[in-house]
Amino acid sequence: MKTVLAYSGGLDTSVCIKWLQEHYKTDVITLTLELGQGEKDLKEIEDKAKKMGAIKTYSLDVREEFVKDYINPAIKANALYENKYPLGTAIARPLIGKYLAEIAMKEGADSVAHGATGKGNDQVRFELTVRAMNPDLKILAPVREWGLTRDDSIKYAKEHSIPIPSGKSPYSVDENLWCRSIEAGVLENPMKEPAEDAFRWTTSPQEAPDKPTYVEIEFEKGIPVGLNGKRVPELELLYKLNEICGKNGVGRIDMIEDRLVGIKSREVYECPAAVALLEAHRELERLTLTREENLFKGILENKWSQMAYFGQWLEPLKEDIDAFMDKSQEVVSGMIRLKLYKGGMIVVGRESPNSLYSLALATYDKKDAFDHKMAEGFLKLWGLPIEMVGRRKMKK
Numbered sequence: 001m002k003t004v005l006a007y008s009g010g011l012d013t014s015v016c017i018k019w020l021q022e023h024y025k026t027d028v029i030t031l032t033l034e035l036g037q038g039e040k041d042l043k044e045i046e047d048k049a050k051k052m053g054a055i056k057t058y059s060l061d062v063r064e065e066f067v068k069d070y071i072n073p074a075i076k077a078n079a080l081y082e083n084k085y086p087l088g089t090a091i092a093r094p095l096i097g098k099y100l101a102e103i104a105m106k107e108g109a110d111s112v113a114h115g116a117t118g119k120g121n122d123q124v125r126f127e128l129t130v131r132a133m134n135p136d137l138k139i140l141a142p143v144r145e146w147g148l149t150r151d152d153s154i155k156y157a158k159e160h161s162i163p164i165p166s167g168k169s170p171y172s173v174d175e176n177l178w179c180r181s182i183e184a185g186v187l188e189n190p191m192k193e194p195a196e197d198a199f200r201w202t203t204s205p206q207e208a209p210d211k212p213t214y215v216e217i218e219f220e221k222g223i224p225v226g227l228n229g230k231r232v233p234e235l236e237l238l239y240k241l242n243e244i245c246g247k248n249g250v251g252r253i254d255m256i257e258d259r260l261v262g263i264k265s266r267e268v269y270e271c272p273a274a275v276a277l278l279e280a281h282r283e284l285e286r287l288t289l290t291r292e293e294n295l296f297k298g299i300l301e302n303k304w305s306q307m308a309y310f311g312q313w314l315e316p317l318k319e320d321i322d323a324f325m326d327k328s329q330e331v332v333s334g335m336i337r338l339k340l341y342k343g344g345m346i347v348v349g350r351e352s353p354n355s356l357y358s359l360a361l362a363t364y365d366k367k368d369a370f371d372h373k374m375a376e377g378f379l380k381l382w383g384l385p386i387e388m389v390g391r392r393k394m395k396k
């Protein structure tokens with residue numbers, strides 16, 4: 001038996017290596033992906049896996065692919081689950097699932113494994129992607145199966161001489177370029193404000209600079225291509241924006257979220273670049289898309305976000321919606337100016353060669369080109385149905 005395990009290098013997935021060897025008598029190949037997690041030494045992680053007996057280790061830097069095929073569709077879809085969570089963890093899982101399946105096929109493995117628990121969303125995202133890619137692969141979920149508590153895992157690790165990461169965080173954290181997700185520990189009490197030690201990418205708003213920072217983001221067909229007047233590769237743009245917005249305390253989210261398995265959970269996120277880009281992008285659409293497009297798009301955005309959250313990345317409907325999103329972005333080019341100040345963020349300027357805004361039509365001064373008399377006839381017709389309701393009421 002041969003299994004490809006999604007391996008982060010953390011305690012749980014390290015325990016998984018031994019567990020798979022012991023309980024399934026399977027050879028383990030580990031797979032670690034660089035998604036912009038920050039301070040992650042892939043070489044060290046591979047060494048660790050080898051020491052625990054992995055017969056082969058893979059580590060791949062897939063940041064470019066993550067940006068192009070996962071983050072960009074999320075930007076086009078203004079993706080926010082329950083109008084709040086930018087889906088950082090949710091969109092990364094299908095990418096990991098895809099590589100799990102691909103490497104399993106390449107290596108002639110009969111199974112893949114992940115370290116997600118039985119009550120989270122991540123198991124759903126891994127497994128639906130793998131099944132869509134190769135339904136014949138067996139999927140093993142040791143953490144779901146063993147039901148060990150954190151203390152049990154530490155005990156198991158000690159017994160099997162698995163190194164226990166020092167300075168372990170009191171939270172469960174998942175991070176990538178788009179979002180840092182923080183849960184568990186004291187955060188399970190929904191009344192408890194997260195302490196500063198929960199955050200890594202954002203300065204506390206109180207400690208943020210006393211002067212506002214302006215950023216200008218340039219978009220082309222819905223995709224960010226420039227920052228503060230300079231064209232920058234998108235990967236670099238994301239890092240820079242995370243830094244600039246983070247310094248100003250922008251991007252913290254604290255919410256109750258509905259998991260697919262039916263439970264509500266308290267989630268804390270920090271996603272400075274995502275929050276800024278989504279706000280800027282949406283504003284550019286307000287400027288360049290029609291009212292009809294903007295109103296209807298919102299419905300599909302909701303659906304897209306739900307499908308991404310629920311692990312339906314490869315469901316054909318989601319691809320259909322992506323096609324709609326792509327088409328809608330043809331005119332979404334231009335620049336948005338944001339003002340960041342002590343955790344707050346506001347759009348203060350926008351321009352586009354495809355703008356539908358007309359000063360002549362909007363102005364209240366002498367240059368007004370709007371024909372006010374047209375409004376009279378328009379209102380007669382627009383109000384006709386409700387007028388009929390009024391007449392019916394009068395009759396009674």
Ligand code: ARG
Pocket residue numbers: 087088089090121122172173174181182183257267
């Ligand atoms: N609640 C978020 C989601 O389902 C984040 C999950 C974070 N995962 C983790 N292992 N900490 O997308």
